[in-house]
Amino acid sequence: MQADSLPSYSKPSLAPAASVILIIDDNPKSIKALSLLVRDFGEVLFATSGAAGIAMAMKSKPDLILLDVEMPGMNGYEVCRQLKADLSTRGSGIIIVTSHSSVEHEVEALEAGAADFITKPLNAPLVRARVKTQLLVKKQADALQRLAEQDGLTGIYNRRYFDEQVAQEWRRHQRQRSPLGLALVDVDYFKAYNDEYGHQDGDECLRSVAQCLTLALRRPGEQVARYGGEEFVIILPYTDNVELLKIGPWLCEQVRNLKIPHAKSAVAQWVTISAGLASGIPSIQSGPDHLLGLADKALYQAKANGRNQFVVAEKNLE
Numbered sequence: 001m002q003a004d005s006l007p008s009y010s011k012p013s014l015a016p017a018a019s020v021i022l023i024i025d026d027n028p029k030s031i032k033a034l035s036l037l038v039r040d041f042g043e044v045l046f047a048t049s050g051a052a053g054i055a056m057a058m059k060s061k062p063d064l065i066l067l068d069v070e071m072p073g074m075n076g077y078e079v080c081r082q083l084k085a086d087l088s089t090r091g092s093g094i095i096i097v098t099s100h101s102s103v104e105h106e107v108e109a110l111e112a113g114a115a116d117f118i119t120k121p122l123n124a125p126l127v128r129a130r131v132k133t134q135l136l137v138k139k140q141a142d143a144l145q146r147l148a149e150q151d152g153l154t155g156i157y158n159r160r161y162f163d164e165q166v167a168q169e170w171r172r173h174q175r176q177r178s179p180l181g182l183a184l185v186d187v188d189y190f191k192a193y194n195d196e197y198g199h200q201d202g203d204e205c206l207r208s209v210a211q212c213l214t215l216a217l218r219r220p221g222e223q224v225a226r227y228g229g230e231e232f233v234i235i236l237p238y239t240d241n242v243e244l245l246k247i248g249p250w251l252c253e254q255v256r257n258l259k260i261p262h263a264k265s266a267v268a269q270w271v272t273i274s275a276g277l278a279s280g281i282p283s284i285q286s287g288p289d290h291l292l293g294l295a296d297k298a299l300y301q302a303k304a305n306g307r308n309q310f311v312v313a314e315k316n317l318e
């Protein structure tokens, strides 16, 4: 596959999306009544059993789940506990809906991990107020989460987020015995750039390179993060050395094409990058640091060879 013919895909947006509400209730009439009350808050999904609800929550990651307690099979409390125990669903807020209005039931709901409690028969203004509150809580939590993952200067993902993602990808690729690729990118003669143009322009340069690398990625799951200083790191899922040999020059070319003047560069009149790339099938014995080490050595080699170029690590993970 040629680098310039990689399939395009829509970039994951950092902006908050519209709310998604999932109603889990065995009674279609209850689902209808609830959805009429909350449908103007966002998209409403529904499931008529605990098991189907959990499956749907995993797939659609709703902001809020309205969960009936009295259901055949798994009751609402159990569904709630399972949703809160699973990493992929624990982020959804849960409001328990039940016809039992007693302190004990309310306590059980909260202990199971629910954020709030609504009793039947439904009181329309109360339901709407509680749903609105929980959606707001979720939005604030999401905003905090994004801030925690973001690099303040460039707006792309930060090192902390990268560390979490690469550990996750490592395990996933290990399970699937697939090659995971990494690229370490360094802006050439960046200190000289700062000295020549000043720190404000230096910051602007880093923002431009960060955006350029983000836009250069074409395949789902590829993620670029600021690794520190003028270094960036890119996670390349399902990528072997053959692909790296195409991605390396593609990245270098994209940054060169920005044509950011760099009078103090010894290798070009524009801002350029050096890139070190490595790939391998993760093993149980080692961790992502092993792959990062290989990419780092390759980057060192690219710099030693004269910068404005890439090197793919020849040695793979053992």
Ligand SMILES: [Mg+2]
Pocket (backbone or CB within 6 Å): 025, 026, 027, 068, 069, 070, 071
């Ligand atoms: Mg029921």
